Amino acid sequence: MIDVALADDHPVVRAGLRSVLESHEDIRVVAEASTAEDMLAWTGAHRADVVLLDLRFGPGRMSGAQATRLLAERGGPAVLVVTTYGSDADILAAVEAGATGYLLKDAPTDELVRAVRAAAAGQVTLGPAVQERLLGRVRTPQLALTSRELDVLRLVAAGRSNDEIARELFVSRATVKTHLAHLYDKLGVTSRTRAVAVARDRGVLPV
Amino acid sequence: MIDVALADDHPVVRAGLRSVLESHEDIRVVAEASTAEDMLAWTGAHRADVVLLDLRFGPGRMSGAQATRLLAERGGPAVLVVTTYGSDADILAAVEAGATGYLLKDAPTDELVRAVRAAAAGQVTLGPAVQERLLGRVRTPQLALTSRELDVLRLVAAGRSNDEIARELFVSRATVKTHLAHLYDKLGVTSRTRAVAVARDRGVLPV
DNA sequence: CCGCGCATCGGCCGAAAGGACGAGTCCGGC
DNA sequence: GCCGGACTCGTCCTTTCGGCCGATGCGCGG
Incomplete structure (x- = not known):
């Protein structure tokens, strides 16, 4: 039983x-x-x-x-x-x-x-x-996002600007841009909104 | 029965x-x-x-x-x-x-x-x-988005640029920007990613 | 030890987006 | 018939973003 x-x-x-x-x-x-x-x-x-x-x-x-x-x-x-x-x-x-x-x-x-x-x-x-x-x-071999990249991605999805993200993560604008550039590369996109769309599609972001 | x-x-x-x-x-x-x-x-x-x-x-x-x-x-x-x-x-x-x-x-x-x-x-x-x-x-009185604004919003959420949206909807860039401006006004935001986030939050966009 | 990935920062430049005007058409309602 | 709203388009200007260079420090594994 x-x-x-x-x-x-x-x-x-x-x-x-x-x-x-x-x-x-x-x-x-x-x-x-x-x-x-x-x-x-x-x-x-x-x-x-x-x-x-x-x-x-x-x-x-x-x-x-x-x-x-x-x-x-x-x-x-x-x-x-x-x-x-x-x-x-x-x-x-x-x-x-x-x-x-x-x-x-x-x-x-x-x-x-x-x-x-x-x-x-x-x-x-x-x-x-x-x-x-x-x-x-x-x-689909799979994108391995670093934790910092995920931080940025989540804030981007929440609609924050690079400047706001920089403040919220206590880093400089330049750093945020670097993480974003890596994200774009991994996701195969060239804009933040696209990145969010693709990330959602791939289940990287909570729906 | x-x-x-x-x-x-x-x-x-x-x-x-x-x-x-x-x-x-x-x-x-x-x-x-x-x-x-x-x-x-x-x-x-x-x-x-x-x-x-x-x-x-x-x-x-x-x-x-x-x-x-x-x-x-x-x-x-x-x-x-x-x-x-x-x-x-x-x-x-x-x-x-x-x-x-x-x-x-x-x-x-x-x-x-x-x-x-x-x-x-x-x-x-x-x-x-x-x-x-x-x-x-x-x-929350409720945002009444026009059908055209919804068209634009959906494409923005899909990560399209204003230029792409213009082509897909067969209108000019200026028109897309106008719709976007109205959207921003109604949603109380100032950027496209924010607009998508707020729209999702309010259930305007399918999750 | 040396490299490699990650995270951090900076500057420069072109492209995209956003703000602020005005303005024409078309349609439906008062 | 006139008014308002939706949709369309344009121009000028500022801000933001993305691309492209470079650089430093840190930890981990060959």
């Missing part, structure tokens, strides 16, 4: 996951939580074989990736991330944090069940859509 | 809605569809009291708003829109198309059930979160 705990901020999704999983004899839903914090608290006091975790909870709440990291550190149950959006950054963050699997919410139900069983057995499962995405990333 | 038909591209969400609704004696789920097109076809041959409809289906598929319009035109069942994101534009489009209600997917289950019963009775129901959003829109 596989004991599963659910954490998702959407009541309807929780009901759906429960409904799908409990229609199978070998799976039992033993807990539901609407936040990552609640799930952490619960797993501290109880046991489960698999935790189904959403990535994004409400604003100001702990992210699923962070919860995954904490669960993994304390040697907790296998974590199967089930989320709506799968940007490259999300997937990588979750896997890096120690997720045992990654599914999109639009996955068919049998795929979900298979992933739960695999996770319980300690096997890694990435949904087909996720795999394809990761493959795409391999094909 | 209220007969409900579900249309959502997420199998898990469909299961969740079914599970939540069928736990009530007076509600019966009589159909499930994974696309708006399927739902339209089904309602053409069968009857339902209420249709629960997602707004966004896969890329290239008919939108929930469009389906709502078609259902309303043929005098079909009440349409209750249940979707994840509720940007102002989405809500208005759905209501304008003839939706009987609008709920966010993170709504608690009892709210969902109440909305279904209300919709069956022909009453309009907007979820609390939706109401708040609409109120916010009233408080």
Whole structure:
């Protein structure tokens, strides 16, 4: 028997996951939580074989990736991330944090069940859509932006001018321009708005 | 007895809605569809009291708003829109198309059930979160962008230069600049990147 | 140790964008 | 019929941005 705990901020999704999983004899839903914090608290006091975790909870709440990291550190149950959006950054963050699997919410139900069983057995499962995405990333060798470049890029996306960015990062205008030049080079663009558009497209920036 | 038909591209969400609704004696789920097109076809041959409809289906598929319009035109069942994101534009489009209600997917289950019963009775129901959003829109008087300004704004967000925009819209650079000046005025900004950021923030641009 | 990537800064120059005018057309409403 | 708003176009000017040069310091790995 596989004991599963659910954490998702959407009541309807929780009901759906429960409904799908409990229609199978070998799976039992033993807990539901609407936040990552609640799930952490619960797993501290109880046991489960698999935790189904959403990535994004409400604003100001702990992210699923962070919860995954904490669960993994304390040697907790296998974590199967089930989320709506799968940007490259999300997937990588979750896997890096120690997720045992990654599914999109639009996955068919049998795929979900298979992933739960695999996770319980300690096997890694990435949904087909996720795999394809990761493959795409391999094909497109991938821009490795430095942290400073990301700082600048985020502020550019927020609509700041080079001057404002310089002030906010406590550097000179020239430095900002240098980072921007590198960004343009890596993104293959020649203007800030284009850079933001491409970065969004590639999942570099949170949508 | 209220007969409900579900249309959502997420199998898990469909299961969740079914599970939540069928736990009530007076509600019966009589159909499930994974696309708006399927739902339209089904309602053409069968009857339902209420249709629960997602707004966004896969890329290239008919939108929930469009389906709502078609259902309303043929005098079909009440349409209750249940979707994840509720940007102002989405809500208005759905209501304008003839939706009987609008709920966010993170709504608690009892709210969902109440909305279904209300919709069956022909009453309009907007979820609390939706109401708040609409109120916010009233408080923030609301920028009324002209269609041409929206054209320009979208291209700016895509990273085009004024020159490119001029060519794509078959107008002169000066015209683009004029539209931009009006946009800046309405959005309260002084640069294109800022305009895009603010527009995204206000839900004017699709995220 | 020496190179290489990263971050930091500066100057110069041309191109793009933004601000501030004016001005013509067309359409719908009072 | 007149007025207002939307859309179109132009000119002149200032600011910002992007491209292109160079330079320094720092840490890390061959």
